[in-house]
Amino acid sequence: MEIARIERRIGVRATPDRIWELIADLPGWDRWNPVETGLEGTIAFGSGIALTERIEGLPERRAATRVGDWQPYSQLVWAENRGLWFRSMRYFEIQPLEEPNSCVVANGFIFSGLRGEMFFDRNRRPLRHAVDAVAEAWKTAAEA
16 A cells, blocks of 8 residues: 545534635634644645644644645645655545535545555554544534
């Protein structure tokens, strides 16, 4: 395996507009996201986003990422080269449901390359806790 993925999906009682509002306000992530804070940059194809990543059980780190894909009210994906044979992607997705004011949101990490797979294998538990914490915090903020 050269790609490792961990994700959390959760139902949220809010509109895609409300959920995207939280994503689009990069400086506001400090108010709801326990993992990625101190975001600087803009959401645009290829633009840079700098952030501080705090995953319990791992050292805090400052990351310089690039937006790889985004679609308003639907998704934000950023990528980071983390050395030779190690690339990570972080994503946030919004899927509207037929029921009014209801969505499923997902957040996750994708690691690729030999060292990415090794990082994932060593840190599966802290990564699981991180995506779970972000999902719960995102839901709470969107439903407030």
